[in-house]
Amino acid sequence: MTSAESATRNGVDAATAEAEGSGLSPWSALVGVPHVDVAPHPGPITAEIALPGSKSYSNRALLCAAMAEGRSTLTGLLRSDDSYWCAESLRRLGAGVTVDGTTVTLDGIGRRRPRPEARLYIGSAGTTARFLPGLLAAGGPGAFTLDASRQMRGRPMASLLLALRRMGADIDCPETPDAPPLTIRGVSMLGGPVRMSGALSSQFISGVLMAGPLALNGVHVMIDDHVVQKDYVAMTLDMMEQFGAVVEADPDLTDMRVETGGYRPADIALEADASTATYFFALAAVTGGTVTVTNVGTETRQPDLRFIDVLERMGCRVVRAPGAVTVAGPADGRLRGGLDVDMRPLSDATLTLAAIAPFADGPVSIHGVAHIRKHESDRIAVICAALAALGVSVEERPDGLTVHPGRPSSGVMETHDDHRVAMALSVLGVAAEGVRLLEPGCVSKTCPPFFDLLADLGIGVTRG
Structure with missing residues (x-):
């Protein structure tokens, strides 16, 4: 990362943001903007749009490239808070990181640690928080401090840290048990076999797997129960293989082996973020319009693209292609419930579906998502409270919710520093009576230009 990328930009000084534990970065949007008003849209939204890169792929690629010996080039990088802090941490370790728009040239360090006493700050980047500890413990000598935003400090990683420690990793949590800040000592994780639960987070599994090529004995991960989102584990294995890792896994991803041997540099083109795409497909669904996302399609492993299957069940018309997807609203103008x-x-x-569910002709029940209560916010509780505040009948359950048909009113809504809350409620506001979103800059975690993209579609967006 160049010095210009590390300096003040978009009104954010990186050193100040780190000291404050805010998670903001020089790539943040809407800094100092207290609210955004999203207006209702009077007609169908029709557009072709290319969306920013995948957060999941961006951070996986950055980390694998940094742990390779040699130069890699990544194109289509997501310029978000999470990606910024991931790249900045790698630079502090001694990797050469140069950013030009959405292209990154990265000179990797392999197992070496040119700065063996680095202090790393990862903001609110959950992927980096889960992937970097194993890579540090399995790499070369050094003592590293890994700190995070106030929000990330409140998200424990007990299952991951237990697995890493069972393989020898020397990781301490001096302030809060099983949560950042962490103190990690290199050459401590030897690897080998380890059993762990997959029911809490796929990122915990990925964090162990990614350390495998650097560990003396590789890793052999055995899952005792099930993998909560195994597509993301498959994405990790795919990315590792693109950087030369040797992996073997059973079809259920409950028995996985990674050989020692390190990573090799690679040039990777990163696709759009399928999670971000769901909001734009949802806009087509609720306005009776047609939206084509031109840079992610059926070739992706990103599980959130399956949202188009849900929209199809709700009466939408979907055209699928390997590199693009088109969604059109129901022919009769009413979503099916x-x-x-x-x-x-x-x-x-989940929140995208909850936001369009009031406009269906029958109840929409969502289940199987108890784990999202422990994301940036308690997403189930937050979306239920938001819908109720807007006059929508909703029933909350431990693992989901049921949303009944209704006409949401306008309102002033908290975003709870959660990008998915802000983006989902924006879709609801467009389809209903508008909405005012407080602290809208949280969208910078995965899609800093989100509100600009809405405005480009002709949606009324006013910054407070």
Whole structure:
């Protein structure tokens, strides 16, 4: 990362943001903007749009490239808070990181640690928080401090840290048990076999797997129960293989082996973020319009693209292609309800579905997503409270919710520093009576230009 990328930009000084534990970065949008008003849209939204890159792929690629020996080039990088702090942490370790728009040239360090006493700050980047500890413990000598935003400090990682420690990793949590800040000592994780639960987070599994090529004995991960979102584990294995890792896994991803041997550099083109795409497909669904996302399609492993299957059940018309998808609203203008949907495989799209459910002709029940209560916010509780505040009848359950048909009113809504809450409620506001979103800059976690993209579609967006 160049010095210009590390300096003040978009009104954010990286050093100040780190000191405050805010998670903001020089790539943040809407800094200092207290609210955004999203207006109702009077007619169908019709557009072709290319969306920013995948957060999941961006951070996986950055980390694999940094742990390779040699130069990699990544195109289509997502310029978000999470990606910024991931890249900045790698730079502090001694990797050469140069960013030009959405292209990154990265000179990897392999197992070496050119700065063996680095202090790393990862903001609110959950992927980096879960993937970097194993890579540090399995790499070369050094003592590293990994700190995070206030929000990330409140998200424990007990299952991951237990698995890493069972393989020898020397990781301490000096302030809060099983949560950042962490103190990690290199050359401590030898690897080998380890049993762990997959029911809490796929990222915990990925964090162990990614350390495998650097560990002396590789890793052999055995899952005792089930993998909550195994598509994301498959994405991790795919990315590792693109960077030269040797992996073997059974079809259920409950028995996985990674050989020692390190990573090799690679040039990777990153596709759009399928989770972000769900909001734009939803806009087509609720306005009776047609939206084509031109840079993600059926070739993707991102599970949230399956949201188009849910929209099809609700009466939408979907055209699928390997690199693009088109969604058109129902021919008769009314979404179908009476659905019971297991959203566990695509849980990041839960709030998108909840936001359009009031406009269906029958109840929409969502289940299988108890784990999203422990994301940036308690997403089930937050969306239920928001819908109720807007006059929609909703029933909350431990693992989901049921939303009944209704006409949401306008309102002033908290975003709870949760990007998915902000983006989902924006869709609802467009389809109903508008909405005012407080602290809208949280969208910078995965899609800083989100509100600009809405405005480009002709939606009224006013910054407070």
